[in-house]
Amino acid sequence: MRTYPHLKGSFRAGLVALALATACPATVQAAGTLVVGMTAGNIPVTTGNPDQGFEGYRFVGYNLYDSLALWDLSKSDKPSDILPGLATGWQIDPANPNRWIVKLRPGVKYHDGCAFSADDVVWNFQFRMDQKSPNFFAQQFAYTRSFLTNVKSVEKVDDMTVAFETNFVESLFPYSLSYVLMVSQCRLKALNGDWAAYAMQPSGTGPYKFDKMVPNQRLELVPNTDYWNKDRIPKQDRLVLIPMPEASTRTAALLSGQVNWIEAPSPDAIPRLKSAGMKIVTNVYPHHWPYMLNHKRGPFTDLRVRQAANLAINRADMVEMLGGTAMEDHAIVPPTVAYYGNPPKYAFDPVKARALLKEAGCLPCKVTFGISTSGSGQMQPLPMNELVKAQMDAAGFDVTIQTMDWNALLDVYRAGVEKFPNYDGLNFSRGLLDPVNAIIKQASKLYWAPAGPNWGHYAHPDGEILVQKIFNEFDPAKQLALLIQLHELLGREAMMIFVVHDLNPRAMSPKVQGFVQAQSWFQDLTTISVAP
Amino acid sequence: MSQTATLPASPETFEDQAAPETRIRSYWQSVGYRLRHDKMTLFFGSIVLLIVLAAVFAPLLAPFDPYKESIIGRLKPIGWRNHTLGTDELGRDMLTRLLYGGRVSLLMGIVPVIFATCIGGMLGVMAGFMGGRVNTGIMRTMDVFYAFPSVLLAVAISGAMGGGMMNGMLALTLVFIPPMCRVAETATTQVRSLDFIEAARATGAGTFVIVRHHVLGNVLGPVFIYASSLVSVSILLASGLSFLGLGVRPPTADWGLMLSTLRQSIYVVPFVCALPGVAIFVTSICFNLVSDGLRAAMDVRM
Numbered sequence: 001m002r003t004y005p006h007l008k009g010s011f012r013a014g015l016v017a018l019a020l021a022t023a024c025p026a027t028v029q030a031a032g033t034l035v036v037g038m039t040a041g042n043i044p045v046t047t048g049n050p051d052q053g054f055e056g057y058r059f060v061g062y063n064l065y066d067s068l069a070l071w072d073l074s075k076s077d078k079p080s081d082i083l084p085g086l087a088t089g090w091q092i093d094p095a096n097p098n099r100w101i102v103k104l105r106p107g108v109k110y111h112d113g114c115a116f117s118a119d120d121v122v123w124n125f126q127f128r129m130d131q132k133s134p135n136f137f138a139q140q141f142a143y144t145r146s147f148l149t150n151v152k153s154v155e156k157v158d159d160m161t162v163a164f165e166t167n168f169v170e171s172l173f174p175y176s177l178s179y180v181l182m183v184s185q186c187r188l189k190a191l192n193g194d195w196a197a198y199a200m201q202p203s204g205t206g207p208y209k210f211d212k213m214v215p216n217q218r219l220e221l222v223p224n225t226d227y228w229n230k231d232r233i234p235k236q237d238r239l240v241l242i243p244m245p246e247a248s249t250r251t252a253a254l255l256s257g258q259v260n261w262i263e264a265p266s267p268d269a270i271p272r273l274k275s276a277g278m279k280i281v282t283n284v285y286p287h288h289w290p291y292m293l294n295h296k297r298g299p300f301t302d303l304r305v306r307q308a309a310n311l312a313i314n315r316a317d318m319v320e321m322l323g324g325t326a327m328e329d330h331a332i333v334p335p336t337v338a339y340y341g342n343p344p345k346y347a348f349d350p351v352k353a354r355a356l357l358k359e360a361g362c363l364p365c366k367v368t369f370g371i372s373t374s375g376s377g378q379m380q381p382l383p384m385n386e387l388v389k390a391q392m393d394a395a396g397f398d399v400t401i402q403t404m405d406w407n408a409l410l411d412v413y414r415a416g417v418e419k420f421p422n423y424d425g426l427n428f429s430r431g432l433l434d435p436v437n438a439i440i441k442q443a444s445k446l447y448w449a450p451a452g453p454n455w456g457h458y459a460h461p462d463g464e465i466l467v468q469k470i471f472n473e474f475d476p477a478k479q480l481a482l483l484i485q486l487h488e489l490l491g492r493e494a495m496m497i498f499v500v501h502d503l504n505p506r507a508m509s510p511k512v513q514g515f516v517q518a519q520s521w522f523q524d525l526t527t528i529s530v531a532p
Numbered sequence: 533m534s535q536t537a538t539l540p541a542s543p544e545t546f547e548d549q550a551a552p553e554t555r556i557r558s559y560w561q562s563v564g565y566r567l568r569h570d571k572m573t574l575f576f577g578s579i580v581l582l583i584v585l586a587a588v589f590a591p592l593l594a595p596f597d598p599y600k601e602s603i604i605g606r607l608k609p610i611g612w613r614n615h616t617l618g619t620d621e622l623g624r625d626m627l628t629r630l631l632y633g634g635r636v637s638l639l640m641g642i643v644p645v646i647f648a649t650c651i652g653g654m655l656g657v658m659a660g661f662m663g664g665r666v667n668t669g670i671m672r673t674m675d676v677f678y679a680f681p682s683v684l685l686a687v688a689i690s691g692a693m694g695g696g697m698m699n700g701m702l703a704l705t706l707v708f709i710p711p712m713c714r715v716a717e718t719a720t721t722q723v724r725s726l727d728f729i730e731a732a733r734a735t736g737a738g739t740f741v742i743v744r745h746h747v748l749g750n751v752l753g754p755v756f757i758y759a760s761s762l763v764s765v766s767i768l769l770a771s772g773l774s775f776l777g778l779g780v781r782p783p784t785a786d787w788g789l790m791l792s793t794l795r796q797s798i799y800v801v802p803f804v805c806a807l808p809g810v811a812i813f814v815t816s817i818c819f820n821l822v823s824d825g826l827r828a829a830m831d832v833r834m
Contacts, residue, residue: 266797268797271800386782389783401781408691
């Protein structure tokens with residue numbers, strides 16, 4: 001028999017290495033270190049407002065930085081709303097409904113030791129909005145543009161007060177303040193205005209401080225023990241963030257102990273994770289997985305076709321396919337949201353759907369949907385879209401699915417229906433954090449793409465009137481009543497094909513303790529401790 | 533007991549001697565002879581034939597509708613009820629989807645290679661035979677495409693043109709043209725300076741006649757061998773494009789796309805999830821081995 005003596009040594013060495021790797025896995029973590037497998041494809045940028053969708057805000061943005069208004073993430077039993085953050089309060093100028101006076105929180109310091117003041121707020125808005133600003137940063141301009149559409153100017157009133165001038169009266173303006181993260185002017189000056197250098201030495205006022213980063217691989221944050229809100233000083237020693245866009249990779253990483261927390265495990269992997277003793281947490285949050293429709297041309301300009309599409313969807317089957325990690329969607333926001341009201345419920349009725357299509361003269365009704373193969377909040381886009389197609393085809397539609405990369409879908413979405421008229425609908429998941437982004441921007445011409453996120457150019461005379469009334473109404477109770485009317489109108493109008501709300505599953509090691517899953521895209525990680 | 537062998541009587545004259553039996557085979561007969569005696573190639577060739585037949589006759593062989601979903605029956609193991617190979621994430625029959633998927637995968641494996649062979653081969657022969665500036669122009673243009681890895685180039689072209697089977701096939705055709713052109717150009721360059729070409733020229737034969745009768749015959753062999761080896765690469769690349777969502781559109785049955793959607797369910801029915809990968813692996817390796825056999829049979833030096 002032929003032997004290979006020169007390979008024997010290598011073979012033995014390999015066995016030893018394998019045995020060592022099995023006995024002493026390199027994945028053992030120090031006590032108190034929370035290691036997160038994110039769905040993001042890369043580490044979110046650290047230069048202020050992050051990229052990578054709201055996951056970037058969840059793990060990097062709101063940990064390194066604060067905004068003037070912060071989201072209350074302390075409760076799991078009701079939807080999160082904003083509360084004072086770096087501002088202690090805000091009020092409309094009694095003499096000018098276009099002017100908001102914001103009082104700032106005293107005694108707050110950046111991680112670099114510099115004090116936070118009104119100058120910082122003015123500078124933070126300038127470098128994002130004013131192209132003549134010496135520190136103008138195009139990246140941050142792009143990331144915050146959609147939140148600043150109604151900011152005309154920002155001025156310092158005194159060291160602890162700023163005033164915002166808006167383009168039009170907007171009673172819900174404070175929500176915009178929650179999306180602009182306060183970067184340290186002091187640190188950027190020390191780095192001679194070099195944003196690339198700042199990315200590796202960022203400084204905010206948030207509950208975590210930057211420690212180190214291996215680009216494209218991991219970001220490590222440590223607690224800010226001088227944080228202004230003593231209740232939110234992190235209870236773990238270290239927070240490590242690792243981008244893992246592939247769901248199977250995240251699952252394997254959690255099972256092997258490489259991480260102790262993963263975002264969005266595949267529904268089919270959940271039983272396996274449970275059997276390994278992992279904790280699975282879910283909660284309603286302001287998300288929905290709909291099809292935004294073309295309201296300019298094509299079959300969906302007819303209300304009957306839109307209603308037929310909603311009646312054709314068997315949402316119970318969809319929830320079943322997703323292993324119960326979603327809930328049925330019949331309007332825009334989930335029923336837990338205060339302004340849900342009483343929109344119609346689109347129960348699965350393919351016979352009625354077919355009758356409506358016949359009445360509308362569109363049978364079979366050929367429609368084309370643009371979908372992505374993955375993406376932030378897109379859940380399991382391929383099988384979900386295949387199921388929707390099968391259900392709609394069975395009810396009289398003839399659906400063509402056009403797949404594209406997530407960034408390509410974002411381009412189609414941002415450009416709007418005028419530039420891409422060949423799509424009758426886009427499968428685009430949405431964050432519904434506040435009423436402006438959830439329903440107002442979908443109901444008004446003011447926000448038609450590309451100026452806003454109303455992709456299909458939907459408009460309704462009653463909706464326009466309601467939007468104006470809401471913006472001019474400062475009484476919370478009356479404002480809520482108007483919001484309910486608007487939400488019910490959008491539901492009756494079947495302005496989208498409503499499918500499901502994600503229940504935001506995440507899996508974690510049993511050693512992870514103290515997590516409260518807020519009904520939000522953002523989460524408070526400071527309460528978490530990790531047992532050794 | 534002794535035995536005596538009786539030799540046939542020797543022919544009396546030289547004319548009575550019969551000529552020895554020799555069979556002079558043509559090149560293609562020789563190729564056929566070698567192939568018939570190459571058991572390995574025959575074995576893998578018969579598997580390829582089976583795969584092709586199964587794909588062609590999928591509508592007759594498939595036990596279920598490839599698009600009929602059943603949420604109750606999703607992700608069932610091999611042998612569940614009448615589903616010989618289990619069901620996928622939407623409860624569709626895996627055997628049916630694999631049979632139909634073979635049609636797309638084979639189509640995307642073979643069609644781009646045929647087009648690339650025609651276009652790349654023609655350009656290569658032109659470059660090799662004409663030489664000079666024509667050669668420089670064609671081959672340097674091809675070098676530009678060579679600067680990109682084939683997978684990256686296919687993804688980039690598909691990404692720019694959008695998903696879909698036609699765009700996928702177009703992208704793969706563009707990817708395969710440069711290497712095919714290079715092979716044809718090299719073979720033509722070797723042939724064009726040989727004596728018989730000079731002889732043909734001396735007899736007054738035109739360029740077209742020389743290329744048609746004297747060059748192509750000598751170039752087609754290497755081009756054909758190379759093309760056959762590209763089929764497996766094409767199947768793999770096409771599956772990769774579908775896996776990335778840049779190939780066929782859902783819910784079309786395609787092995788790459790099936791692999792992509794089923795990978796999330798690997799913890800539920802691992803063997804079912806592996807089936808599209810097995811199909812891709814078996815098909816591409818069979819094509820590769822058949823291509824190796826063809827190369828051996830067609831190489832006159834071996």
